[in-house]
Amino acid sequence: MEVLVINCGSSSLKFQLINSETEEVMAKGLCERIGLDGSITYSSSKTDKIEKKIDMPTHNEAITAVIDALCDDEIGVIKDMSEVGAVGHRVVHGGEFFTESVIVDDSVIDKIEQCNYLAPLHNPANIIGIKACMNIMPSTPNVCVFDTAFHQTMPKSAYLYAIPRKYYDENKIRRYGFHGTSHSFVSKRVAELVNKPYDEIKTIVCHLGNGASICAVDNGKSVDTSMGLTPLSGVIMGTRSGDIDPGILEVLCKQDNMTVEEVTNMLNKKSGVDGLSTVSSDFRDINKAIEEGNTVAAEALDAYIHQIVRFVGAYVAVLNGVDNIVFTAGVGENNPSIRERIMENLSYLGVKVDKKNNNTRGEEIMISTPDSSVKVFVVPTNEELAICRETVCLVDSKK
Helix, strand or coil, X not given: CEEEEEEECCCCEEEEXXXXXXXXXXXXXXXXXXXXXXXXXXXECCEEEEEEECCCCCXXXXXXXXXXXXXXXXXXXXXXXXXXXXXXXXXXXCCCCCCCXXXXXXXXXXXXXXXXXXXXXXXXXXXXXXXXXHHHCCCCCXXXXXXXXXXXXXXXXXXXXXXXXXXXXXXXXXXXXXXXXXXXXXXXXXHHHHCCCHHHCXXXXXXXXXXXXXXXXXXXXXXXXXXXXXXXXXXCCCCCCCCCCCHHHHHHHXXXXXXXXXXXXXXXXXXXXXXXXXXXXXXXXXXXXXXXXXXXXXXXXXXXXXXXXXXXXXXXXXXXXCCEEEEEHHHHHHCHHHHHHHHHCCHHHCCCECHHHHCCCCCCEECECCCCCCEEEECCCCHHHHHHHHHXXXXXXXX
C-alpha cells in the first residue's frame, strides 16, 4: 500500500509518499507560503529536488499541487491517486479524547476542533489539511496520528498541575506531552535492538532537536514526559525557554510593560539557547563561538546540558531504575560532544561512553561500552514512517 503522510502547518504542508511494504520513501516535499506566493519543493526516486512557484490561496490548492507532482509523467511516482491506499495526518493535540490513532470521521474532526484552544497554532491547520484531503480524495481513508496520544498512559500523579482542581475538571488544564510519535517509534526500536519484549524494559528517550523533550517509558508506556500543556515547558530548547518560574511572567509584564502575549512569544521564539547564548539556536554556531572564547555561549550550553541531565536523573527515579537511554532528533542524532557530556554526568548509573562509537552522526548505534550498566543508543527518529505504520495498521484492521 502507498501511504501519503501529511503534516500541515498554518501556511505550509510537508508530505511523504511511502510504500508501506518496503517502507521506501517514494517522494517527499514541502508546500510553503500557502495563502501568499506559494511554492512546492519536491523530490522523488525519479528526480532530484526541484522547486516550483504555484498559486496556493488555500490548502486545497497545496494538496492539488502535491497530487499533480506525484502523478506527473516525468517526475511522478504513481499513475493516479487510486494507487494511494490511505492518508496519514500528524495532529498535534488530541486532548483526552484520543489515546491512539483513529480513522477520520465527522466526530473525530469535531473532537479535534474542541482541542483547538490547547494548540491554537497547530490544530486548526491540521484540520484544514484533513478536510482538504477529504475534499479532493473523498474515497481515500484518512487517519489521524496524535502527538499527545502516546502520553495518555501517564498517571494523574504525573500530569496534574497543582492549581485549583476546577481548571482540570472544567478546562482539562494538565500535562499532555508532545513528540509522542517519535518517543513511541524510538523506544520500540530500542526494544528490538536489545532483543527484549517492549513491555519488559525501562527506557528514557531524549528527543533533542530545536524542540526537545524527555520521556520515561516503562514497559511500553509513557509514564512521564517533560513537555506539558504546551510544547513550551521542559528542557531548554532552540528558541523555547523550557521550565521557568511562572512568576517571571508578571515581573516581565510590569518591568518591560509587556503583554502576556508578548512575553509568551518571547519565551517561545526568542529564548532557549538562542536567547541565553545571544548567538544562535544552532549548536554548530554555539560551538564555534565557544571555540572563539565566548563565555556567554559556553554558559548557555552548560545550562542546556544541566537541564537534560536533571530530567534524565528524575526519570530514573520515576522508573525506579533504567535499562536504556536513547538519543534522537537533530541534536541527539548529530552532536557527539553533547551526548558525551550528558553521559559523563550519568556515570553514577554505571554508564560508560564508547568514544569511538559515539563519534558518529545520524547513525543507529550503541554508544555505551558493552560492560555499561545502562545501554545508551542513538536511534534516528522517523515520525513519517511511524505515521505510515499506524495508518496501515488501522486501515487494514477495518478491511
